[in-house]
Amino acid sequence: MQLLQNILEGVEVLDIKGDVKVPIDTITFDSRQVKEGTAFVAVRGVQADGHEYIPKAEEARASAIVCEALPDVLQQDIAYVLVGDSGEALGKMASAFYGHPSKKLNLVGVTGTNGKTTSVTLLHKLFRELGYHVGMISTVQNQINENVIPSTHTTPDAVKLNELLAQMVKAGCSYCFMEVSSHAMVQKRVAGVQFKGGVFTNISHDHLDYHKTFDEYIKAKKLFFDGLPKGAFALVNADDKRGPVMVQNTKADIHYYALRKAVEFKGRIIDNTIQGLHMEVDGHEIWCKLIGAFNAYNLLGAYGVAVLLEEDPVETLTVLSSLSSAAGRFDYIVSDSQITGIVDYAHTPDALENVLTTIQQIRNPTQKVITLVGCGGNRDAAKRPLMADIACRYSDKVILTSDNPRFEEPQAILEDMQKGVKPLDFKKTLSVLDRKEAIKTACMLAEPNDIILIAGKGHETYQEIKGVKYDFDDKQVLREMFKQLGK
Ligand SMILES: CC(=O)N[C@H]1[C@@H](OP(=O)(O)OP(=O)(O)OC[C@H]2O[C@@H](n3ccc(=O)[nH]c3=O)[C@H](O)[C@@H]2O)O[C@H](CO)[C@@H](O)[C@@H]1O[C@H](C)C(=O)N[C@@H](C)C(=O)N[C@H](CCC(=O)O)C(=O)O
Ligand SMILES: Nc1ncnc2c1ncn2[C@@H]1O[C@H](COP(=O)(O)OP(=O)(O)OP(=O)(O)O)[C@@H](O)[C@H]1O
Numbered sequence: 001m002q003l004l005q006n007i008l009e010g011v012e013v014l015d016i017k018g019d020v021k022v023p024i025d026t027i028t029f030d031s032r033q034v035k036e037g038t039a040f041v042a043v044r045g046v047q048a049d050g051h052e053y054i055p056k057a058e059e060a061r062a063s064a065i066v067c068e069a070l071p072d073v074l075q076q077d078i079a080y081v082l083v084g085d086s087g088e089a090l091g092k093m094a095s096a097f098y099g100h101p102s103k104k105l106n107l108v109g110v111t112g113t114n115g116k117t118t119s120v121t122l123l124h125k126l127f128r129e130l131g132y133h134v135g136m137i138s139t140v141q142n143q144i145n146e147n148v149i150p151s152t153h154t155t156p157d158a159v160k161l162n163e164l165l166a167q168m169v170k171a172g173c174s175y176c177f178m179e180v181s182s183h184a185m186v187q188k189r190v191a192g193v194q195f196k197g198g199v200f201t202n203i204s205h206d207h208l209d210y211h212k213t214f215d216e217y218i219k220a221k222k223l224f225f226d227g228l229p230k231g232a233f234a235l236v237n238a239d240d241k242r243g244p245v246m247v248q249n250t251k252a253d254i255h256y257y258a259l260r261k262a263v264e265f266k267g268r269i270i271d272n273t274i275q276g277l278h279m280e281v282d283g284h285e286i287w288c289k290l291i292g293a294f295n296a297y298n299l300l301g302a303y304g305v306a307v308l309l310e311e312d313p314v315e316t317l318t319v320l321s322s323l324s325s326a327a328g329r330f331d332y333i334v335s336d337s338q339i340t341g342i343v344d345y346a347h348t349p350d351a352l353e354n355v356l357t358t359i360q361q362i363r364n365p366t367q368k369v370i371t372l373v374g375c376g377g378n379r380d381a382a383k384r385p386l387m388a389d390i391a392c393r394y395s396d397k398v399i400l401t402s403d404n405p406r407f408e409e410p411q412a413i414l415e416d417m418q419k420g421v422k423p424l425d426f427k428k429t430l431s432v433l434d435r436k437e438a439i440k441t442a443c444m445l446a447e448p449n450d451i452i453l454i455a456g457k458g459h460e461t462y463q464e465i466k467g468v469k470y471d472f473d474d475k476q477v478l479r480e481m482f483k484q485l486g487k
């Protein structure tokens with residue numbers, strides 16, 4: 001329980017009507033969660049405007065209402081707080097309500113189109129091995145040490161986020177590694193959160209359904225670095241051409257990592273095989289279990305973070321060399337007839353190209369590559385033809401299928417993908433709408449020693465169709481099919 005005036009600390013308040021000393025026991029941005037003692041923050045969203053739900057919050061006897069426009073008629077026993085930006089206010093209020101947990105942790109945020117989950121997972125495992133209590137916030141799952149808390153978003157909303165951070169503080173964590181998505185930046189989910197450091201992995205085509213243009217998408221990611229405080233670190237992939245832009249207005253200390261440039265944290269790939277990566281990092285040779293050049297970046301970024309957090313470089317590299325990747329990231333099984341089935345979360349053109357070029361590098365010339373890929377519904381449609389084209393460019397056979405159609409027609413998504421297939425590639429491309437059937441087809445087409453890539457859903461254990469999440473696990477289905485077909 002807190003007084004309204006205490007949780008408004010740091011919020012730019014334009015006007016207050018009512019009692020600022022009213023006790024508050026919950027904060028929410030959803031009118032359906034309001035009861036007496038709740039502060040309801042009206043946020044303008046994509047589908048709806050929270051301000052339209054103020055009457056509902058009043059009916060449910062909210063104790064305070066925070067908004068960007070006051071209602072015409074005010075209720076006597078409710079405190080109304082007028083602010084310029086409700087999203088920003090929500091973040092700051094949530095931080096104050098939970099006792100500013102981010103200030104009690106060394107919190108490092110990772111942003112970029114690809115590699116966030118892999119990076120925070122590596123960092124979580126690394127700092128656990130180094131003997132610390134550690135939290136993690138990621139697309140796959142949130143964690144407090146080994147305790148798993150299911151995740152619904154890459155970056156949770158401000159209330160959930162601060163609640164999680166407070167639980168980490170309570171559990172004695174001294175570090176937390178979290179993903180910061182571009183949606184989170186635009187929606188101010190991390191407003192009021194204090195970071196010790198930030199990492200930029202890379203930026204490429206994604207989420208243009210939401211951000212509309214690539215420039216806006218870049219700006220959303222850059223906002224994270226603009227907000228880092230003095231004394232924090234910003235660790236940037238210098239091989240990505242947008243790296244310098246990200247940090248041009250940051251107050252944080254800038255550091256770079258790269259495989260292709262001579263910078264502070266410098267790595268080089270010596271060998272890249274199905275057994276893992278052989279690399280040189282800052283003059284030390286290491287063998288890592290992770291596969292693919294893109295993972296050399298993730299490893300190097302994690303190494304840079306640890307060194308910036310004053311860990312011993314050699315000890316850090318020793319632990320990193322023993323770590324495996326996050327679930328559903330280049331996750332593979334080998335069947336009885338030596339068919340390699342790889343499940344990977346590549347759901348952007350860049351990620352798909354990276355995974356497929358890695359497969360090209362590590363396969364032997366007799367192995368055929370069969371790629372199965374779909375694209376999500378109600379998400380960036382411009383990715384669809386590009387991903388189909390990339391699949392064709394690097395594979396001997398391509399099966400186009402469904403991902404999470406959400407509220408779109410699966411057939412229409414498939415047709416968008418088919419538009420990217422060049423006439424010369426028609427004969428190597430099949431379309432099988434049902435994902436399970438598609439996986440079965442891939443297994444039927446595979447001969448001993450071939451490689452099957454199942455892209456797009458990685459760790460996901462469901463398929464989302466018209467608002468319902470049906471059980472579906474690529475790796476499990478693949479295993480089942482190998483068995484059923486005697487492969
Ligand atoms: C597009 C998007 O990001 N939407 C997020 C957003 O919802 P919204 O803007 O659509 O909200 P809305 O439905 O318009 O409602 C506006 C406001 O009215 C309120 N409301 C609404 C109805 C009602 O009866 N009463 C009420 O008070 C809502 O609580 C909300 O505050 O704010 C919600 C609360 O924080 C999020 O749950 C929701 O995530 C949706 C489910 C989602 O799918 N988001 C994805 C795209 C996402 O965030 N992805 C990123 C990156 C993924 C990655 O690449 O890794 C992520 O961080 O997960
Ligand atoms: N550093 C990287 N550069 C490019 N591609 C990568 C990188 N790391 C991973 N990938 C590819 O991108 C996919 C997603 O990786 P990961 O889950 O780590 O990224 P993410 O940024 O967390 O994605 P999301 O935004 O969906 O949460 C992987 O399955 C792999 O195909």
Ligand SMILES: N[C@H](CCC[C@H](N)C(=O)O)C(=O)O
Nearest residue numbers: 347375376379403404456457
């Ligand atoms: N977390 C990301 C990736 C989704 C991956 C893919 N399986 C899809 O459903 O589009 C998003 O919400 O855009």
Ligand SMILES: [Mg+2]
Nearest residue numbers: 116117139154
């Ligand atoms: Mg992620």
